[in-house]
Amino acid sequence: MGYWNTRGLRGSALEEMINLTNTLYTQRGLAIVQKIPTPITPVEVNNINRTISKAYFGQQSTVDYIGVTQGIAICFDAKETSRQSLPLSNIHSHQIAFMKNFEKQGGICFFLVSFIQSSEVFFLPFSELKPYWDGCAMGERKSIPYDGFNKLYLVFNQKGFPLHYLETLGLFRCSQRVERNEI
Amino acid sequence: MGYWNTRGLRGSALEEMINLTNTLYTQRGLAIVQKIPTPITPVEVNNINRTISKAYFGQQSTVDYIGVTQGIAICFDAKETSRQSLPLSNIHSHQIAFMKNFEKQGGICFFLVSFIQSSEVFFLPFSELKPYWDGCAMGERKSIPYDGFNKLYLVFNQKGFPLHYLETLGLFRCSQRVERNEI
Numbered sequence A, B: 001m002g003y004w005n006t007r008g009l010r011g012s013a014l015e016e017m018i019n020l021t022n023t024l025y026t027q028r029g030l031a032i033v034q035k036i037p038t039p040i041t042p043v044e045v046n047n048i049n050r051t052i053s054k055a056y057f058g059q060q061s062t063v064d065y066i067g068v069t070q071g072i073a074i075c076f077d078a079k080e081t082s083r084q085s086l087p088l089s090n091i092h093s094h095q096i097a098f099m100k101n102f103e104k105q106g107g108i109c110f111f112l113v114s115f116i117q118s119s120e121v122f123f124l125p126f127s128e129l130k131p132y133w134d135g136c137a138m139g140e141r142k143s144i145p146y147d148g149f150n151k152l153y154l155v156f157n158q159k160g161f162p163l164h165y166l167e168t169l170g171l172f173r174c175s176q177r178v179e180r181n182e183i
Helices: A012-027 A093-104 A126-137 A165-179 B012-027 B093-104 B126-137 B165-179
Strands: A032-035 A040-046 A051-057 A065-069 A072-081 A085-087 A108-115 A120-125 A143-145 B032-035 B040-046 B051-057 B065-069 B072-081 B085-087 B108-115 B120-125 B143-145
Touching: A012 A032, A012 A065, A012 A072, A012 A108, A012 A165, A032 B093, A040 B040, A040 B051, A051 B040, A065 B065, A072 A085, A072 A093, A072 A165, A072 B072, A093 A108, A093 A126, A093 B032, A108 A126, A108 A165, A120 A126, A120 A165, A126 A143, B012 B032, B012 B065, B012 B072, B012 B108, B012 B165, B072 B085, B072 B093, B072 B165, B093 B108, B093 B126, B108 B126, B108 B165, B120 B126, B120 B165, B126 B143
Parallel strands: A072 A108, B072 B108
Antiparallel strands: A032 A065, A040 A051, A051 B051, A065 A072, A085 A143, A108 A120, B032 B065, B040 B051, B065 B072, B085 B143, B108 B120
């Protein structure tokens, strides 16, 4: 995997763990998840060695991952923070719009947020991010504090999956059903 | 949109119609579908004007589009042919593997196949392509003949959508339920 200097490989350690988890999910028939590449438009292509000598970044991508697990469409983004909070400047309005539409269609959207200092990864449901995002737009705080993350939604390395987020997703869905008095 | 000379813009007229349809679907709350960009890895980036001076094509992409519509995860690929058949060399084994896994998880996979000569676009369910693919691997014919396409699954420009494939998807799902004696 190539490393470059500005965009697209932020959060790559986290991404590698997610990618490995996704590969294992596919192998074990638990989910299939596609990493969405950064949109890049080639302008000049060398057809002999298949390299690109000129290209530009296309429109911003929407989310990092889209897939399906046991009948549920999912999409999510990976975020890494070295602070004691998740700055909302990390998240863009077109991502919020995409996720809103995705949930409207019956999918489930979330973020996997890695706190580097404590080596913890949280599953952050879109519905829990949304109030912070709306608050920020109204001039309230510009980040989600560490304490704003639900400890129940910690993602662990377990059952052979480096970041077993499907387990946390299951927990989240269960709590949703409890809220709706379905259980 | 840039045009380049070898890869990635094959089928661009078809793709433009699909992209426009998808935009309208999102606006009208019928579906949200993400176009998957061709994976390209930048190696050298000019940080002043944000252009890429060296890059290479990454691993082959899996499918062209992934999304969700009314609770159903969908993924599909766009194919154009100027012949009276769809050559199976257009379709790659990693796409087949992806679609197989996607359907195993409860998603629906299909192809939108444009016959340039007759200006017709067919919705080709993965389940109908699969026997041809398997046959080809066993040394049988290397393409799907025009007559192999189900006329019921023609995709039309209707209700303001240039390629209203969701209508055809609905028809396909309905016929599946009939087959399973659910209707």
